[in-house]
Amino acid sequence: MKLLAILRLRCPRCLKGSIFRSFWSLHKECPECGLSFEREPGFFTGAMYFSYGIGILIAAPVSIYLFLQGFSETSIFAIAIAQLAIVSPILFRYSRVAWMHFDQRMDPR
Numbered sequence: 001m002k003l004l005a006i007l008r009l010r011c012p013r014c015l016k017g018s019i020f021r022s023f024w025s026l027h028k029e030c031p032e033c034g035l036s037f038e039r040e041p042g043f044f045t046g047a048m049y050f051s052y053g054i055g056i057l058i059a060a061p062v063s064i065y066l067f068l069q070g071f072s073e074t075s076i077f078a079i080a081i082a083q084l085a086i087v088s089p090i091l092f093r094y095s096r097v098a099w100m101h102f103d104q105r106m107d108p109r
Contacts, residue, residue: 001015002015006094012035012105013104014032014033017033017035019096023089024092026096046102047096050096050102051092054094054095059084062079062080062083
């Protein structure tokens with residue numbers, strides 16, 4: 001259920017409320033249960049770790065495949081950068097939601 005809630009970008013407490021109001025902006029609190037999404041100033045700094053991890057999971061398989069096909073390191077690097085630039089808006093959303101779910105599990109409110 002938690003993984004499905006993360007994939008659907010839902011609240012970490014009730015698993016029903018939408019976290020994002022629009023593509024870039026978050027609700028201040030859950031429309032269903034009232035959970036405050038930003039716990040304190042700088043709360044989403046931890047989401048950078050999730051963004052990094054998800055980015056590695058996305059770029060690594062393609063990079064390994066290209067390496068095995070004999071592409072140069074420069075080409076592989078350029079393709080990985082382009083790939084991550086394209087998916088960065090999605091990484092933004094999912095890393096924040098994953099961080100919120102992680103935080104809720106470690107320190108429920």
